[in-house]
Amino acid sequence: MDTNMICPCCMEKHATKIVHRKESNIFKELLVEYDAQYSYCEQTKEIFEDENQISVNDISMKDAYREKKGLLKSSQISDIRSKYEISQSDLCILLGWGQKTITRYESHQVQDNAHDTILRKLDSDPEWFIELLNRSKDSLSPRAYSKCSSAARILFEKNHDNYLKSAIMSKYARFIHDPDSNGNKELSLGVVIDMIHYFANSEEVNSLYLVKLLKMLWYADSLSYKRYGHAISGLVYRSLPMGAVPVAYESIIDLSSIPSEMVDFGNGIGQRFIRNDYDSFPNLSREDMEVLDVVASRFGKTTTGTIIETMHNEESYKKTKNREVILYRYANMLSLS
Numbered sequence: 058m059d060t061n062m063i064c065p066c067c068m069e070k071h072a073t074k075i076v077h078r079k080e081s082n083i084f085k086e087l088l089v090e091y092d093a094q095y096s097y098c099e100q101t102k103e104i105f106e107d108e109n110q111i112s113v114n115d116i117s118m119k120d121a122y123r124e125k126k127g128l129l130k131s132s133q134i135s136d137i138r139s140k141y142e143i144s145q146s147d148l149c150i151l152l153g154w155g156q157k158t159i160t161r162y163e164s165h166q167v168q169d170n171a172h173d174t175i176l177r178k179l180d181s182d183p184e185w186f187i188e189l190l191n192r193s194k195d196s197l198s199p200r201a202y203s204k205c206s207s208a209a210r211i212l213f214e215k216n217h218d219n220y221l222k223s224a225i226m227s228k229y230a231r232f233i234h235d236p237d238s239n240g241n242k243e244l245s246l247g248v249v250i251d252m253i254h255y256f257a258n259s260e261e262v263n264s265l266y267l268v269k270l271l272k273m274l275w276y277a278d279s280l281s282y283k284r285y286g287h288a289i290s291g292l293v294y295r296s297l298p299m300g301a302v303p304v305a306y307e308s309i310i311d312l313s314s315i316p317s318e319m320v321d322f323g324n325g326i327g328q329r330f331i332r333n334d335y336d337s338f339p340n341l342s343r344e345d346m347e348v349l350d351v352v353a354s355r356f357g358k359t360t361t362g363t364i365i366e367t368m369h370n371e372e373s374y375k376k377t378k379n380r381e382v383i384l385y386r387y388a389n390m391l392s393l394s
């Protein structure tokens with residue numbers, strides 16, 4: 058509390074301590090618990106709320122309600138707005154909402170479900186934001202327009218990975234309940250990225266070109282399946298003349314967290330995966346890394362030609378028709394153990 062204000066408990070001017078208390082309250086027929094702050098008068102040993110605290114505590118209570126209902130908290134709404142560098146009233150123009158709507162949502166008014174869904178979509182989809190922004194261009198000041206537009210374009214580029222991830226996950230949707238195709242493991246892109254980093258940073262591996270990498274991923278998943286009854290990544294592989302290739306591999310290797318460079322051979326261009334000195338792989342277990350080590354020491358220094366030839370002798374390859382999914386049931390006959 059401001060020291061120039063008179064304490065309502067003892068009617069004197071003095072500094073007060075801030076104390077926190079767990080409160081519970083019924084809001085819109087829902088019991089919510091939240092952290093409330095009060096001022097404490099040491100003379101009368103009483104607590105009280107000043108005007109600012111009344112407002113802060115009301116927002117805490119409503120945020121607790123929002124959280125329980127799965128709605129964005131008031132601060133999350135203002136975070137979305139600040140990342141696009143748009144004002145409260147301009148955002149209302151973009152969304153076609155009443156002029157004060159966002160201002161109210163960022164404070165005491167709880168948004169309804171429909172508006173919450175729209176705000177979440179806006180948060181995750183800069184491309185959509187840009188579309189709305191362009192539609193409202195004439196209603197915004199040129200300065201506001203160009204500021205939001207450049208913020209959104211930067212986010213759109215950064216968001217590239219999220220678009221790739223949804224493209225990948227949609228291609229894997231049909232395999233989710235098919236353990237013979239995905240090796241009894243739902244696809245985890247975090248795991249795939251860690252596997253590629255692990256190979257790229259291994260001392261046992263050099264010249265990690267695309268075709269060799271894809272084969273090494275397949276060997277690792279198959280060996281894990283043979284040993285433990287489940288693949289490491291959940292990737293689904295198709296059989297091509299050059300061996301196993303994961304579904305949606307073009308999008309996977311395009312993820313920005315996978316460092317690679319293009320190498321010109323004179324008669325064509327190859328993509329080589331390079332070291333980034335990562336030494337922690339949070340998505341891999343000890344067993345996973347042991348499997349990757351076996352694959353790295355077997356194939357890490359071989360040529361692409363050799364690994365393709367080895368793959369051609371695997372039962373998994375011989376039993377699978379061109380372009381069909383390689384089933385994990387054959388992994389038990391894998392040449393590695």
Ligand SMILES: [Zn+2]
Nearest residue numbers: 064066067098
């Ligand atoms: Zn007092």
